[in-house]
Amino acid sequence: MESIIRVRTLLRALSISPVLAVVLASATPVLGQGVQTGTLSGVVESADGQPLPGVTVEATSPSLQGASSAVSDANGVYFLRGLAPGTYTLTYQIPSFRTVTRGGVAVTSGGLAKVDVTLALAALTETVTVTAQTPSVVASARTSQTYSKNDIDLLPVGRRPFDIGELAPGVTTNAVSAVQLTLGGSFGFDNVFMVNGVDVNDTVNGSANNLFIEDAIEETTVLTHGIPAEYGRFSGGVVNIVTRSGGNIFSGSFREGLSNPKWIGQTPLEEVAGIKHLDILGKTHEGTFGGPVVRDRVWFFSAGRYEKTSTANTFAQNGTAYTRTDTNRRGELKVTATVTPGQRLQASFIANATEQANASALNAATLLDAGMLTTRELPNRMLAVNYNAGLSQALFVSAQYSEKKQGFRNNGGTSSVIEDSPFLTLGATPGVPASLFYNAPYFDATDPEDRNNRQLTGSLAYLVPTDGLGTHEFKTGAEHFIGTGIGGNSQSSTGYVFATDYLVGPSGIVRDATGTPIPVFTPGVSQAWNFRPVRGAKVDLKTTSWFVQDRWVVTRNLTLDLGTRVEMVRTDSTGGGSSISASTIVPRLAATYDPIGDGRTVLFGTYGHYSGKYGQVQFGVHTNVGRPDEVDYVYSGPAGQGSDFKPGFDLANYRQVSFANFPTANVQLADDLRSPITKELTAGLGREFADRGHARFTYIWRRASDFVEDFVDLSRGVTDVPLVGPLTNRVFENTDALEREYQAVIIQSGYRFGSSLKVDGHYTGQLRNHGTFAGEAANQPGIPSMYGNFPEIFGPANDRLVPDGRLDNFLRHKLRVYGTYTQSIGRAGSIDVSPLWRVNSGAVYNLTAGIRIPASQLARNPGYPTNDISAATRETVFFGERGAEDYKGYGVLDLALSYNLNVWRTLRPWFKAEFYNLLENQKLIAWDRTVSANAAGPLDANGIPTEYVKGPRFGQGTSGAHYPQPYLGQPGGRAFRMAFGVRF
Known part of the structure; x- marks a missing residue:
């Protein structure tokens, strides 16, 4: 498994309309998540303001x-x-009235475009044509942002859904794990990413699989607040990607993307160390082609991508530079067919094969x-088959089957020699941060893993x-979703991980001749973690x-x-044991009001509950899937250091148990365990300005509850585990004793000048x-806190262990x-200049340190086994509130220059240059925050030091991530990328 896993009632009230209640009681839903189409709606009135029945409304679009x-x-x-995403022309016809045609109406996936029309009486047959009449962008109560392919082609922004999602309001990337988005202040792992209606989430860390070819993406919609009942299994939001579908004319494209580590400026750390980026030209080839098989009946669309690129990186703590090379092959095929008028069948397949060196x-x-x-x-890879049909003027049905498969192969080490085990820092040594890795690959290449899902919706x-x-x-509607995890999550090829700090000198980390940190083995502190996976x-x-909505x-x-959603969950796993059987009801309510009646000023509000996903980490905690049996031992041999220090690798010197966890033996789930609930309230005002611009203000309030937390106390019982001895049972339950609250304002605006x-x-x-509940850490989604663990010992110190704060x-x-x-240069084409200004305030951080449990806490032990609690037990304590410290904010300017030339008909060569962090802002925006507890200073009532000592590098930049990144995931200064190609 890619992440390191260490685990130390129904709706309260719901008021619905009588009509909705009748539907809820009587409707038999068909098998609605996976929305790929949009809806057009509106009201047709006569000139005197009376509704006009019987008006034929026809929509056409390429x-x-x-x-x-x-x-x-x-x-x-x-x-x-x-309606497929795109730009539509609407025609309104009824005898005795003028026919009205409206063009340029944009429809987005999952969106509802509202177009109201007034028809005037006509003495003669005539048609009134109004062009470029886009529907109101402020009419919806939901908070969302849609980016079309044309938007992303012009802007200096990455083309992955992750990059596009970050551009949207209410979204941040300061999640605790890489390639995660935080939507509406929720957990980084608890969003839904969809491609052509298929859930493409990694079932463990919640990031999006790369099941797309960038040049084939039609549009990306980010839903953050006021999300309707047809979407579920999240507490954050939804990122919905729809790819292109072909058309009545043949069209296609070729794109050549170029990148080079040499084109990325050095960070101040690299300049001081004299590190130069390698000159390796990376190429990404993309092509698309689609068109008719039978006009207006059968279309096809295909796309392919081949990439071999190099990414410059530097090891943490002023290590040397290295270059990662990715070789990637992707392909897509989509077929769209009209079975009969009004009935559409679509099938799509996308495959992605990646090798990372x-x-x-x-x-x-x-x-x-x-x-x-x-x-x-x-x-x-992923496969989806979708059916949509308008069976009458009043009735419309939709159904989809999909599946996604994701695997990890050769994902770790291969040696069984004990010296080739990975090492993990404890942070017990002043100046050494916790949770850094060295010496050998983590995980086991011979223990493959799969994270799959199947989905039936309608x-x-x-x-x-x-x-x-x-x-x-x-x-x-309904959805049946099965998330499947397969694998033992072997943490190393040797079965052991050594937890011990490295040697620190006057200038920081001390490395041997190979560049590997020198491990220090300290009796009573260093540990060997033994993992016993079930492959x-x-x-x-x-x-x-x-x-129902x-x-x-x-x-x-x-x-x-007026909507509500019911979610029921069941689990099956290897080894049996306790399982989940839970139900949750969540309301989704919204209202929009136009006080003037011209469709330009809208007041809106929403209230809803979101039930978080039932992820493999939280709700598979009682299985051996991705969670091997684990016993941690404390070192009792002589003190020493180095990779050749034999006693440090002698397992006979590790006998005292400091922690043990056997998921199928001493881990249980409460009978009524369910996912956390997030309650949300939004209110706002939107206004359009003369068909050229808009402004929208939204206030958001969210509060999460019913967190999944582990409780460990003697009332849960004790299990005698063979070869280990007695262990206190760990029972996972929901709790409201912890909290998360989010309040924010969002201001969105846009204006077209000519x-x-x-x-x-x-x-x-x-x-x-x-x-007080974080619920996630780096590479650890859905982890519980110390709250509820050995309450007699740790409970009185919860203000230091589980504090409140940011x-x-x-x-x-x-x-x-x-x-x-855009500047036209006549027959020579046109030039587009697209700047992007990115401004973030400083992130926050905690001052924490790991310490051995004080004697005063240990003295409160009412009888827990020494396998659970002993003098070797360590705890992480906070100095001050959670998030008490601030990093520095920053702003960067990006710029894209595009050139397009119309050669013949639709044949258009083009070129694009992208400059990221154009002004090369190299401000220090984060730094080493390592502190250690001052054991010689005052102690609190629990024997925990109240003062800390800063590490020797505290406040200094020690990683490329401590400076503004030119683009997401890439450390460095100013960066340049370019692409060229042809469209037809």
């Missing part, structure tokens, strides 16, 4: 096979569903030497007009969900969304992002301002 039509009901309301499964910022590196393979929508009570669009262990987490168009001015200049931007200000993902200010200026 993105749509044929045309889609609807007829307005008795209240003048119409719905056009199942000089790489590690661990976060690069935690690696100390080349011994941690290996070459690994990451096979990955929905049914039905339009019900009423006399005097508006129009209801009822939507009901091939398997767990299935099955989530079955139902939802009533979109009630009360009047042209007022719309209500036809050449467009500027957009948004600001997110976190008023609160506080709590959480790790707290970010007071985030500002993004970007735009594009």
Whole structure:
């Protein structure tokens, strides 16, 4: 497994409309998550403000096979569903009235575009054409942002969903693990990423699989707040990616992306060390091609990608430089067919094969030497089949089956020699940070792992007009999702991990001739962790969900969304044992009101609950899937140092147990265990300005509860484990004793100045992002806290062990301002200039240190076995509140220059140059924060030191991540990338 795992009631009240209650009680949902299409809706009125029934509304688009039509009901309301993302032209026709045509109407995946129309009487047959009439961008109650392919092609931003997601409001990347997004202050692992309706989350750490070809992405939508009931299994938000689908004309593209470590400026650390980036040209080849098999009936789309690129890195704590090389092959095929008018069938397949050389499964910022590196393979693929049908003017159905497979091969070491075990720092030595790795690869190449899922979804929508009570669009549906984990998660090829610090000299870390830190073996402190995996262990987490949603168009001015979602979970695993059987009901309510009636000013509000995902880490804790049996032993041999110090590797010198965990023996789940609940309230105001711009203000409040926490006390019982002895049982339960609260404001705005200049931007200000429950750490998603563990011993010290304060993902200010200026140069083409200004306030950090348990705490032991609690037990204590310290904020300017040339018809060569951190801001924005407890200073009532001593490098930059990154995941100064190609 890629992450290191160390584990030390129904809805309260729900008020719904009588009509919704009837539907909820009587509807039989079909098998709605996995939305790939959008909806157009609006109200048609006459010039005197009366609703017009019987108006035929027809939508056409290059993105749509044929045309889609609807007829307005008795209240003048119409719905056009199942529309592929794209730009549409709408035609409104009824006898005796002027025909109105509106063009440039944008439809996004999962979005609802609201277009209201007024028809005037006509003495003669005539048509009024209004172009570039985009639907209101402020009409929806949900907080979201959609980026089209054209947006990303022009801006200086990465093209991965991770990069695009970071650009959106309410989203940060200061999560505790790499390649994670934090949406709405939630956990970095608890979001949903979808590609063509397929859940592509890594089932352990919650990051997105790379199941896409960037040039094939049609659009990316980020949903952060006010998310409707058809979406579930998250507490954060949703990132929805839809790829292109072909069309009635043949089209395609070729793109050649170029990068080079030499084109990335050095960090101040690298300059001091004299480290030069290698001159290695990396190339990424992408191609797309699609078109008709039968016009308006069958389309195909295909894409491919081949990449061999090099990424410059530097080992932590002023280590040497190294270069990781990624070789990646991807392919996509999609077929879209119209079975009969109004019925569409679509199938898509994407495969991704990656080989990484000089790489590690661990976060690069935690690696100390080349011994941690290996070459690994990451096979990955997905398949989806989707069916949409308008069975009548009122009835629309959708269904989808999908599966995703993700594997890890050769992901670790191969040697069984004990000296080739990985090492992990404890942070027990002044100046040595905890949780850094060295000496040998982590994990075992001979223990493959798979993280798969299967998904069956569907929905049914039905339009019900009423006399005097508006129009209801009822939507009901279900999802059956199975997340499967396979693998033993062998932590090393030797079965052991040594936990001990390295030698520190006057200038910091001391390395041997090979560059490996010199380990120091200290009796009573150093440890050997023995892992006993069950290879091939398997767990299935099955989530079955139902939802019902009533979109009630009360009047042209007022719309209500009344929804609720039910999620039920079951688990099956190797070895049996306790399993989950839980149910949760969550409401999703929203309202929008147009006080003026012109569709330009909208008041909105939402209230909802989100039930977090049932992830493998939290809800497979009682299985051996990714969680081997573990016994940690304390070193009792002579003091010494070095990789050739034989006593340090003699397992006979490790006898005293300091920690043990046997998931199928002493770990249990409460009968009613369920995922945490996040309650959310939003309110805001949006305003459009003369069809050119908009502004929107949103206030957000969130509070999480029912955290999954482990409780270890004598009332849970004691289990006698063979070869180890008695262990206190660990029982995982929900608790409200801990808390997380989030409050923020989001301001979104955009304006188009003529036809050449467009500027957009948004600001997110976190008023609160506080709590006592972190719930995650680097490479450790979903971990419990010390709360509830051995309460007689640790409980009185919870203010030092589980303090309140700002959480790790707290970010007071985030500002993004970007735009594009287009200058035509006639037959010579056009030039686009696209700057992006990124401003972040400083992140927060804790002052913590690991100490051996004080005698005064140990004296409170009411009888726990020494295998659980002894003088060798260590605890992490806080000095001050959680998140008490601040790093520095920063701002960087990125710039993209694009050139396009129309050669013949649709044939367009192009070139793009990207400059990241253009002004080369090399400000120190983070630093070494290592402190140790001052044992010679005063103690609190629990015998814990109240003062700390700063490490010798405290406040200094020791990693490339301590300076602004030119783009996400890449340390360095100013960076340059370029691409060129052709579109047709």
